[in-house]
Amino acid sequence: MKSRITSLIQDYLNSKEIDEKIQFSVEYPKQEEFGDYATNTAMILAKQLKRKPVDIAEELIEFLKDNEIFEKIEIAGPGFVNFYIKPQAILEEIKSIHKDHLSYFQPMVEHKKVQVEFVSANPTGPLHIGHGRGAAIGDSISRILKYSGFQVEKEYYINDAGLQMRMLGLSTFARYKQLLGIDENVPEDGYQGEYLVDIAKDMMVEYGDALLNKKEDEAISICQKKAQDVILNDIVKTLKEFRIEFDTFFKEKKLYDSNEVDNSIEYLKSKGYIYEQDGAVWFKTTAFGDDKDRVLKKSNGAYTYFASDIAYHKNKFLSRKFDTVIDIWGADHHGYVKRMKSAIEALGIDGGSLKVILVQIVNLLRGGKKVSMSTRRAQFIELKEVLEEVGVDAARFMFLSRSVDSHLDFDLELAKKQTSENPVYYAQYAYARIKNIFKQADCELKFDDADLNNLNTKEEIDLAKAVIKFKDFIKKATEELEPYFITKGVLAIAENLHKFYNRQKVIGSEFEKERLFLLDSVAKVIKLGFDLIGVEAKEKM
């Protein structure tokens, strides 16, 4: 509907042979009395044509007024043009939605091959609530892009080559020794969590005290391998409970085994971006606007994470040929973005092909009071626990209810409450209400002879409008990679459904068939919205 009006205005501009670059907008007015849609075209044109906005607006109205979809068109304020759409035109849209809602809401985009990389937590411990938000966002973005027609691959990157994994091995080995009565402390900067004790117990079952007879280095490697596998399995299991499954798990080690890290450095060297200084290998990221150059290989011969990350992204773009790569990182990594983009450009790839989404932190609250978290002492709330406590639907909805770059307060008590304070139930209840009506209506769902023009109450039309408007929410979510627009759109539909429900009867009413037709369409759209954020559309509550 919006695009239809936009193109009608474009027709007007064309008829006036006006420069196509006019950036007019078609918006939803803030207030209901200003109509269904409004455009600022006249005001924008006024500047260029040096004419009064009101005169241009009148001309525009003259051009458009005979179109059948408009009830009336008015000039308002400084030169806005307000459009009032005929209910029949709105109900026509509902017919198309009912016929094929999936294609109705699909945004027009170029269908590219895109990779979404998210979570990517090192398998050194269980996922905590912060990972949960990144996971929900990454998964939802994937769903949205897939729906929009992109070819999407979800990937989890595992840093299994660095010092942290070594530390995991050391910590596990220390726990193992403790179990055997040896006085040994987990390293100060190691992993203190209790979960390593459990893993050490498994080691006991498997190896007895045999590891003590092996070379220490080998024993640590065995511990590391075991701990990594167990923890990763646990992470995968938690994610699965959270309704997230990855297409690929990519291991950092692979980049070293296949010499891709060295090759990448060689490649950059051939382009002249590499130099040696103080025994280390440097990458001239300042050539791309970074604050300073970065080390790829330390003077002790070890590679930095940046080195493998470059190889990793080279692999994504050049070997696997993704058109767009979306990396979802915690906000504390923002200092890394510039560096990574520099690397991409040095590889000859358009910097815009890499989209880094920085997810802001989650404040965990309980009854309004902050729950303190310390990663160091492993006193964090695990995602698993949160899911058990509040449920997957509430957790996902909560995570996706704010824009990505704003801090999120996650209140465990509130997420658990089945009251109006908790929006997830508000939305789910709307869907359940519709399904309940259908259950009781006991109809065959044959709508062939439904005459939608019988729907003329304000509640029915408003509900229909909210459904049509959902198209814009999907569009925005897709363009801005912001799943919270979906959440917002679903809530807007739910609101109108509840209003309708409170004032209009369906079963036994004069226009039962027509209303069922409308509600069937609404249910389809709510279901679509829920699918895009990974929340279950419950038939009964």
Add this chain to the structure above:
RNA sequence: GCGCCCGUAGCUCAGCUGGAUAGAGCAACGGACUUCUAAUCCGUAGGUCACACGUUCGAAUCGUGUCGGGCGCGCCA
């Protein structure tokens, strides 16, 4: 010190490619259940859009500065 994000109602947040009287949810207060589930609806109240200056016909929105909050700045990971 430099860089990034942020400051809007009591709380949590929308709105930010400049446009109409700044919005929503929650909390508060007052109403509506012999009803297709009241997990809902209706109404009331609530604001110096941190502050200052600038650009503009027009600024919550753009620019500069100040104050306040968060985060990042290593041959760390």
